[in-house]
Amino acid sequence: MIIDQLEKLWTSLLEFSSTFITPEWGDLVNLLPIFLLVGVVGPIVTLVVLAWFVYVVRQPRSKARFAAARRPAPLDAEGRPTYPAGEPYSPSERMVYEPGATRSDSGADLLVACPKCGLVRGAVLDTCGNCGLSFTIKPTTRSIRPAGPPPGGAAAA
Numbered sequence: 001m002i003i004d005q006l007e008k009l010w011t012s013l014l015e016f017s018s019t020f021i022t023p024e025w026g027d028l029v030n031l032l033p034i035f036l037l038v039g040v041v042g043p044i045v046t047l048v049v050l051a052w053f054v055y056v057v058r059q060p061r062s063k064a065r066f067a068a069a070r071r072p073a074p075l076d077a078e079g080r081p082t083y084p085a086g087e088p089y090s091p092s093e094r095m096v097y098e099p100g101a102t103r104s105d106s107g108a109d110l111l112v113a114c115p116k117c118g119l120v121r122g123a124v125l126d127t128c129g130n131c132g133l134s135f136t137i138k139p140t141t142r143s144i145r146p147a148g149p150p151p152g153g154a155a156a157a
Contacts, residue, residue, distance in 0.1 A: 069098050070105070085115040086135070088123040 073081035073094050083089040088097045088110035095104070102110055102123045110123040119130040127134045 071096050083111075083113060085113045085118065088112045 073083055073089060073096050076082050081091070081094045083091075083096060087099060088101050089095065089112070090097065090104040090106075090108060090110055092108060093104055093106065097104065097110055104110055111120050112123045113120050114128040114131060114133055115135075116133045117128060117131040119128055121129060
């Protein structure tokens with residue numbers, strides 16, 4: 001009697017475990033595309049995304065600063081404009097222009113102060129008449145500005 005009970009228990013345990021141990025091969029064959037997707041395509045996509053992330057993090061950054069095309073000259077404590085040395089400017093407009101500019105928007109010749117001796121000369125001249133410093137102010141690379149209002153204020157309508 002106990003042996004029959006143990007035998008029935010053993011048989012039911014074997015039947016229950018047979019569903020896990022001996023699979024239905026047709027169902028497994030139908031799961032092959034999922035196994036292929038998870039086992040092959042998934043790791044490849046993961047490696048591509050990881051390589052892209054590493055590239056974005058390590059990509060070289062531009063260290064060049066872009067000069068503003070035209071900006072008002074900074075004022076000193078008494079309200080007079082101060083013009084930076086080596087940059088062309090227009091005293092009549094009180095504007096500092098981008099490097100490489102020789103004429104203002106109104107067509108007047110621009111001036112530039114020598115960075116070595118401070119002598120003011122025309123922006124078209126390459127050599128300082130006082131100290132002999134020869135430098136050419138070349139135009140900077142233009143960059144596309146982002147869309148939106150200018151910094152520090154709302155867009156003009």
